[in-house]
Amino acid sequence: MDAPPLSQFIVHARSKGMDFGTIRALLLAAGWKEKDVLNAMSSEQLDLAVPLPPDAGGARNATLHLLAFGAFHTAIISLVLLFFALIDRRLPDVATDDLFTTTDRWNSTLRWLVAQIVISFPLFLIPWRYLLGEIRQRPEKAVSPIRRWLTFLTLLLAIATLTVTAMTLLYYFLDGELTLRFVLKVLLLSLLAALSLVYFVGALSPNRGQAIDARWHRTFGWLAGILVAAGLVWGMSAVGSPFQQRYRKLDQRRLADLRVIVDEIERIVVQQRRTADAELKRPLPADLDELVAAAEFQRPSIRDPETGVPYRYEVLDERRFRLCADFRFPRDESVRVIWNHPAGEACFEFDVLEISR
Incomplete structure (x- = not known):
């Protein structure tokens, strides 16, 4: 393959006895960029390419790091909140729980957290793996400024989390209010913060320009994957499948229809x-x-949204009437208890004057 024109000219000029200063002046006068001239001269005389600075990559490098660290923080915060919500649901505490939090609201919160984790965790892994590949090829990138700044920020957040967690644990211990639910939350938060702290401390290579052992990253990846998978499996089992969610929404629609029917009967x-x-x-x-x-x-709306069959309505006397509908799931909430019902056929009786009073 023929040499590029620039390199070919430099070889020719050197063979005629010209020094590099003269060659550089001629090329710059001809319109060549100084960067291209210097790169061509170095490649002509050196066996190794001139190394780029650690922060080489500019906007692309910064974007990938911001994406990776932003997704990591989103994933770990969502994972903590997901586990907290699941623990609260598994171990209710009448002293602190909100009596007006319904099952539907719980499920909505869990679904949102699951969605955040499903999207943000891969958004962390993909650019992070790409960046690690670049570091293996060019170890000096391990100490790029943007990487070090974001790593130290993550370390600061992890240390702050561990510190506040320790203070909170000690306070509740002295106050005599330690519960199993609280202890589980403390252990979970401490585990995730400690895991992040240990990993990113190790990711800051002690020897400038040295890449981190790939086993370190694989170990962290497996641990993170296990925790994320555990949270997602637990969360999905708690909220049910998308098909179940659709049936629950249909049950909500049935109750809403019955409420409108009762309200309109009262009005007229x-x-x-x-x-x-x-x-x-x-x-x-x-x-x-x-x-x-x-x-x-x-x-x-007087028809079931799923089957199209009319709701069952029966006049009992001049003041009382009965409404019936078929539900997929039972309802057992602490608010609007009059609308609690079993799965299957459920009937509600009303005294129209008692409603108004």
Whole structure:
């Protein structure tokens, strides 16, 4: 293969006895960039290429490091919150739990945390593995400024987490309020913070320009993968499959439909509703079709969203009526307990005047 024009000219000029200063001046005068000229001259005289500085790569290197560290922090925070939520659900504490937190809200929180981990953990692994590959080829990149800054920031966060955790543990111990749930959270948080601390301390190569042993990274990868997999499996088993979530949403829709039906019956039947003077102004509707025709505020949906079968409605007397629907899952919440129901057919009886009072 013919030599490139620049290298070919330098070889020719050197064979004619020209020094490098003269050759450089001629090439610059001809319009060549000084960087290209110097690189060509060095490749002509040296067996090794001129090494690039540790922070070589510029914006690309910074972007990959920011992506990797940002995804790592997102993944580990989401993993901690996921385990905390699962522990809270497994070991409820009546002294601190929010009585108004429903199962649907729990499941929504867990699904969001699972989604964050599923996306952020690979976003950490992929660029991080690529960066480690670059370090194996050019060990001096292990001490690039952006890498060291982000690593020390991660170490600072890990040390701060361990410090605050130790303080909190000691406080609750002295206060006599240690519970199994709290101890498990402390152990989990300490494990993740210590794992991050040990790994990134090791990732800061003690010998400048030396790449880290690949076994160190593989060990961390396996440990991190096991923890993430455990959290995802536990989280998915707690919230159920996507198909189950769809059925739960259908159950929520059924309850919402029944609430609208009850509210509209009250509106069209009761005079001075929600007061002590509430009284009937007309009879209860004979069926749900009559209710739809007479609706004043919102036309209710009277059919099951999954099967299309009408909800079952029965007038018991001049004030009382019954509504029935079929549910996939039971409901046992501490709020709006009147709407708790078993799986399968569930019926709710209402006194229209009692509702208004």
